[in-house]
Amino acid sequence: MITRLLVANRGEIARRVFRTCRSLGISTVAVFSDPDADAPHVTEADLAVRLRGAHPAETYLAVDAVIAACRTSGADAVHPGYGFLSENAAFARAVLAAGLTWVGPPPAAIEAMGSKIAAKRLMAEAGVPVLPSFDVASPGEFPLLVKASAGGGGRGMRIVREVGELAREVASARREAEAAFGDPAVFAEPLLERARHVEVQVLADAHGTVWALGERECSVQRRHQKVVEECPSPGTSAELRARLCEAAIRAARKIGYVGAGTVEFLVKGDRVAFLEMNTRLQVEHPVTELVYGVDLVRLQLEVAEGSALPPVPPPPSGHAMEVRLYAEDAGYLPQSGVLRRFEVTGNVRVDAGVESGSVVSPYYDAMLAKVIAYGSCRAEAVRKLVAALRGARLHGLTTNRDLLLKILTNPAFGAGDTHTGFLGPDGPVQPDHGEERPDELSTLAAALAVAAANRRRAPVLAGLPSGWRNVRSEPRRAHFKEAEIVYDPLPDGVTTISAEPDKVVLERDGVRHTFAIARYDEDGPVYVDHADGHTELTPLPRLPEPAEHVAPGSLLAPMPGSVLRVEVEAGDRVEKGQSVLVLEAMKMEHRIAAPADGVVRGVHVEKGQQVEAGAVLAIIEEGDR
The missing domain is CATH 3.30.1490.20 (ATP-grasp fold, A domain)
Known part of the structure; x- marks a missing residue:
């Protein structure tokens, strides 16, 4: 019987496991790196142990340190979450050797699926279809x-x-x-282009029962990483579903699987091909939980304690959909910094690793949260997700919220016509790389809120209306980096109902619009949230100080990282889109390309150098001079 569980992970999945533990009366232990010392998963656990590591990115991979944390905290079981050590057979063996309960599959099963090359051979032997x-x-x-x-x-x-x-x-x-x-x-x-990525959730006990809890559609991806997942798959017939589930059960039995796992397939027409088996809980497990009415973490714990599953799984009902909310820009580059506000409300489930005020570190995955909706049908789940994302208040970091809304409201997605190239160059949805001009009412609301805040801070005559004067001279303007607007007098047809520093209500053509306003620094951005969108505006000072400028043509680092490779030298001619250098961040390579044809006038970094976001990497002079 498990009495105290250590989660060898961080963020959202640690909090998710702790939630089930609390419902079962199991004491919880968190582990954390230095950057995560104040993270939500640390404060929520009953006990927490700091892991010392040479580098924050490697801290959670220290097997000996995690086992020592179990001894120090009195934990008698370990849940690996996903990522990090979750599919490390040596870690599973170390947990068992220490006399602890391992909430995961047998080490031999992890090892069997650890090499995709060897796994494909095993699956072919089991009669599971594979690609050459x-x-x-x-x-x-x-x-x-x-x-x-x-x-x-x-x-x-x-x-x-x-x-x-x-x-x-x-x-x-x-x-x-x-x-x-x-x-x-x-x-x-x-490469099976325009194929669908479909996976089957399996759950097996140590007594020979193997469940296949239906399939999940995971085709909408960027950089081969999932963005939207749903259960059931809208493009899967009952006959195909039966084939997929049968193949998944054969795969699990072939390797003597115990616990929760996922068997992934590519599907194109009637062709099915095994991709891999994830020998752990998946990020997207909530959609299966909602459709099948189960708690997969609870079932993992019960199986680890030796309990037997019922002979057949519960029947499915309804439709669930999950979107992954990331701190990233339109080029899918991760963002780091302070998340000033994180509020996602509505009739949805939110599994988050952050909260308002959290620091998003450059060392780990940039996923902020999973937002999951359940409905009696697919359209209802989509509608709930759209409402929750539109109503969310996300301040301080650039997120993929707008991209998620574009996906969910796209007609092809609505028809269930998705594939792995959905977000590719020829797909129906593309991120917005250009700067969109903020709408007039949002800009006006920001201007009025800033003016109200200025009056509230005024050292004398603070009770006078904003902008009051005896003789009107010229219109009052607000200057933002993104737009400029006259707010006194108001545009034709617009009336101010109220204007406070944190809330502005305007009426235009008989329709009232309410804007929630937030500003965290006196000179910082103004965040405007309303029913139809979200705007961030940067006020420009009336009397600007001499500013620092970078040389024209400067190529700036889009994120903190390490220079992996420099591919040009001063004097080289480059073409637009040509790789100039490669940064490594969060163990992924990011190519930094020339923004235009030109000549490299200087390279300011070298291989192995650590750079901060905004650092000048190189200078490219446009043209052939």
């Missing part, structure tokens, strides 16, 4: 997908369309795989 594998030195056909043998999550994956790209992309995939998984082995397989 190629040696990357002589693949034989294009296009193809290069994949890391030891891991997933998009790391170490590269699409190669012609032989001239092969050597470069294979080398890049090897480096990323070694950085992420400690194993540079890669292989290649045919």
Whole structure:
């Protein structure tokens, strides 16, 4: 019987496991790195143990330190969460050797699926359909997908369309795989374009019962990483569902699986091909929980304690959908810093690793939360998600909220016509890279709120209306980086109902609009949230101080990271889109490309150098001079 559980993980999944533990009366232990010392998962646990590591990114991978934390805290069981050590057979063996309960599959099962190359051979033996594998030195056909043998999550994956790209992309995939998984082995397989990514949730006990809890659709991805997941899959027939579940059960039985796991497939038409088996709980497990009415973490704990599952799983009902809310820009580059406000409300489930005031570190995955909706049908689940995202107040960091809304409201998505290229260059949805001009009413609300705040801070005559004067001279204007607006007099047809520093109500053409306003620094951005959108405006000072400027053509670091490779020298001519250098952040490679044709006038970094966001990397002078 488990009495005290240590979660060898952080963030959202640690909080998720703790929630179930509290309902069962199980004491909880968190582990944390230095940057996570004040994180929500640490404060929520009954006990917490600091892990010392040479680098924050490696801290949660220290097997000996985690086992020592179990001894120090009196934990008698370990849940690995997902990521980090969750699919590390050596860690599972260390937990069992220490006399602790391991809430996961047998180490031998983890090992069997740890190498994708070996796993595909095992699955073929079990009668599970697989794609052929190629040696990357002589693949034989294009296009193809290069994949890391030891891991997933998009790391170490590269699409190669012609032989001239092969050597470069294979080398890049090897480096990323070694950085992420400690194993540079890669292989290649045919690229099934416009295929769907469909996975089956399995749960097995130690008494021979294996459940297949339906399928999840996970086709909407960026950088080979899932963004939207749902259960059931809208494009899966009853016959195909039965084939997928049967194949997943065969896969689990082949390796003697116990616990929760996921068998992933590519589906194109009637063709089904095994991708991999994740020997852990998946990020997207909540959609299965809502449709099948189960708590998968509770079932994991009960199976780990030796309980038997009922002979058949519960029947499904309704539809559930999850979106992953990331701190990232339109180019999918992770963002870090202080999350000033995090409020997601509505008839949804929110599994979050952050809260208002949390510091989002550059060392870990940039996912802030999972927002999950359940409905009697797919359309209802989508509607609830759209409402929750539109009503969310997310301040301080750039997020993918607008992209998620574009996906959910896209007609092709609404029709269930999704595939793994949905967010690709030829897909129906693309992120907005351009700067959109804020709408007039939002800008006006920001101007009125700033004026009201200024009056409230006035040292004398603070009770006078904002902008009051005996003789009207010229219109009053507000200057923002993104827009300029006259707010006294108001635009034709607009009336101010009320204007306070934190709330502005305007009426236009008989319709009232309410704007929630937030500002966290006197000179900082103004955040405007309203029913139809979200705007961030940066006030410009009336009398600006001499500012620091960077040289024209400066190429700036979009995030903190390490310079992995510099691919140009001063004097080189470059074309728009050509790779200038490569940054490594969160164990993924990010190519920094030339913004235009030109000549490299200077390179300001070197291989191995750590850079902060905004650092000047190189200077490119446009043209051929």
